[in-house]
Amino acid sequence: xxxxxxxxxxxxxxxxxxxxxxxxxxxxxxxxxxxxxxxxxxxxxxxxxxxxxxxxxxxxxxxxxxxxxxxxxxxxxxxxxxxxxxxxxxxxxxxxxxxxxxxxxxxxxxxxxxxxxxxxxxxxxxxxxxxxxxxxxxxxxxxxxxxxxxxxxxxxxxxxxxxxxxxxxxxxxxxxxxxxxxxxxxxxxxxxxxxxxxxxxxxxxxxxxxxxxxxxxxxxxxxxxxxxxxxxxxxxxxxxxxxxxxxxxxxxxxxxxxxxxxxxxxxxxxxxxxxxxxxxxxxxxxxxxxxxxxxxxxxxxxxxxxxxxxxxxxxxxxxxxxxxxxxxxxxxxxxxxxxxxxxxxxxxxxxxxxxxxxxxxxxxxxxxxxxxxxxxxxx
Amino acid sequence: xxxxxxxxxxxxxxxxxxxxxxxxxxxxxxxxxxxxxxxxxxxxxxxxxxxxxxxxxxxxxxxxxxxxxxxxxxxxxxxxxxxxxxxxxxxxxxxxxxxxxxxxxxxxxxxxxxxxxxxxxxxxxxxxxxxxx
Numbered sequence: 001x002x003x004x005x006x007x008x009x010x011x012x013x014x015x016x017x018x019x020x021x022x023x024x025x026x027x028x029x030x031x032x033x034x035x036x037x038x039x040x041x042x043x044x045x046x047x048x049x050x051x052x053x054x055x056x057x058x059x060x061x062x063x064x065x066x067x068x069x070x071x072x073x074x075x076x077x078x079x080x081x082x083x084x085x086x087x088x089x090x091x092x093x094x095x096x097x098x099x100x101x102x103x104x105x106x107x108x109x110x111x112x113x114x115x116x117x118x119x120x121x122x123x124x125x126x127x128x129x130x131x132x133x134x135x136x137x138x139x140x141x142x143x144x145x146x147x148x149x150x151x152x153x154x155x156x157x158x159x160x161x162x163x164x165x166x167x168x169x170x171x172x173x174x175x176x177x178x179x180x181x182x183x184x185x186x187x188x189x190x191x192x193x194x195x196x197x198x199x200x201x202x203x204x205x206x207x208x209x210x211x212x213x214x215x216x217x218x219x220x221x222x223x224x225x226x227x228x229x230x231x232x233x234x235x236x237x238x239x240x241x242x243x244x245x246x247x248x249x250x251x252x253x254x255x256x257x258x259x260x261x262x263x264x265x266x267x268x269x270x271x272x273x274x275x276x277x278x279x280x281x282x283x284x285x286x287x288x289x290x291x292x293x294x295x296x297x298x299x300x301x302x303x304x305x306x307x308x309x310x311x312x313x314x315x316x317x318x319x320x321x322x323x324x325x326x327x328x329x330x331x332x333x334x335x336x337x338x339x340x341x342x343x344x345x346x347x348x349x350x351x352x353x354x355x356x357x358x359x360x361x362x363x364x365x366x367x368x369x370x371x372x373x374x375x376x377x378x379x
Numbered sequence: 380x381x382x383x384x385x386x387x388x389x390x391x392x393x394x395x396x397x398x399x400x401x402x403x404x405x406x407x408x409x410x411x412x413x414x415x416x417x418x419x420x421x422x423x424x425x426x427x428x429x430x431x432x433x434x435x436x437x438x439x440x441x442x443x444x445x446x447x448x449x450x451x452x453x454x455x456x457x458x459x460x461x462x463x464x465x466x467x468x469x470x471x472x473x474x475x476x477x478x479x480x481x482x483x484x485x486x487x488x489x490x491x492x493x494x495x496x497x498x499x500x501x502x503x504x505x506x507x508x509x510x511x512x
Contacts, residue, residue, distance in 0.1 A: 143439050151479070154479050244415060
């Protein structure tokens with residue numbers, strides 16, 4: 001198998017883009033990545049997207065995006081794994097290059113979710129859960145994470161406020177990222193006043209929806225010796241429903257995918273300088289840190305309290321705002337994470353730049369942990 | 380309408396019919412035909428008692444389409460006495476009453492209405508166990 005490199009990065013700022021449709025957002029990010037790479041044509045396009053069919057009345061996004069980019073005839077297909085869609089598209093792009101089947105691949109994550117009513121958007125997102133045994137009970141995605149967070153607090157003796165360092169770090173870092181949806185730091189007082197969405201989760205322990213698209217141009221590493229290299233790439237799955245897990249406080253798919261990625265890369269947690277994790281909810285950030293070997297079980301929140309997740313900490317996370325402040329256009333998120341990690345490795349992260357990042361890891365979570373995608377990158 | 384979908388789930392919704400593993404005896408709900416413990420086929424039907432305890436709980440304030448008129452409502456992970464954990468709404472109690480470990484029992488209630496002229500979907504919810512009150 002050939003080693004894969006990231007030659008170009010393109011991002012659309014996460015916003016409410018009233019003037020851009022799902023196809024325009026995807027094409028904007030795709031063109032930006034092509035321009036960044038100095039490449040005009042590709043052999044394949046993989047698009048990550050979750051809700052286009054339901055919220056935008058548009059499926060077949062592979063062909064839609066190829067058409068919008070003027071690349072008629074090219075092989076193109078959409079990958080869907082709920083919030084893990086873009087990470088899954090990246091994985092397919094890597095397989096296509098590594099296998100020798102393709103020489104240049106464009107991977108694009110896109111989501112357009114701000115033009116529908118709140119109940120419609122919530123219902124569309126909830127389709128990532130078990131239709132017959134979770135959704136039919138009226139539980140939402142926030143609700144599922146609230147159930148996990150309450151149990152986490154109960155088993156390990158935390159208060160709701162103990163999770164605040166995740167939100168404070170994300171918002172402080174998002175303020176330095178021009179593509180972030182929210183660009184103001186928040187105070188502890190702001191956190192405390194956050195409206196409860198699904199007890200114990202308040203607005204500040206949940207990420208915002210948004211419109212966005214992020215893209216990467218992938219090539220064989222042998223053709224781009226100075227580009228950021230992909231050291232590890234792995235997807236793992238778990239039971240779809242939270243209630244079917246032997247231990248709802250353990251992300252088994254995270255453990256499996258990170259162990260596979262560590263093995264491919266020949267590295268371990270101590271070698272990771274930056275971790276762009278999936279903080280759709282603060283409790284997911286804690287569980288991800290634990291599953292990936294940065295904290296013992298139940299210690300993920302403590303790690304945040306100790307400041308280890310800050311830009312100058314032992315394992316910085318959400319360096320450009322994370323899902324919490326950059327925003328969470330669900331099917332695009334996995335590629336925002338990889339785009340941000342790439343910019344950090346290249347020293348192109350601007351005000352959000354972290355010094356000394358040699359190896360970065362990203363983890364993209366679909367649903368409440370049923371699909372988890374891990375990537376490890378090196379400059 | 381999805382009539383056949385709701386008809387197909389009636390044994391689970393109204394009676395908590397799950398399965399038991401032929402190999403290791405583990406009880407499964409929802410039924411999934413394969414054992415979560417030993418991966419052996421598990422297709423023998425088993426009707427749960429409907430007794431269990433609250434494993435975790437939350438209140439939904441921002442409800443998805445179809446449930447807007449019920450908000451706020453409580454949802455829990457309920458650990459059934461036979462082992463499995465299921466997701467279900469709590470009923471006949473207020474927010475202040477619920478706590479982790481509280482004994483609960485299954486009752487049949489209206490889950491949602493499928494629009495003005497659609498069908499009314501019934502299924503299991505859990506209330507405080509009467510024997511324990």
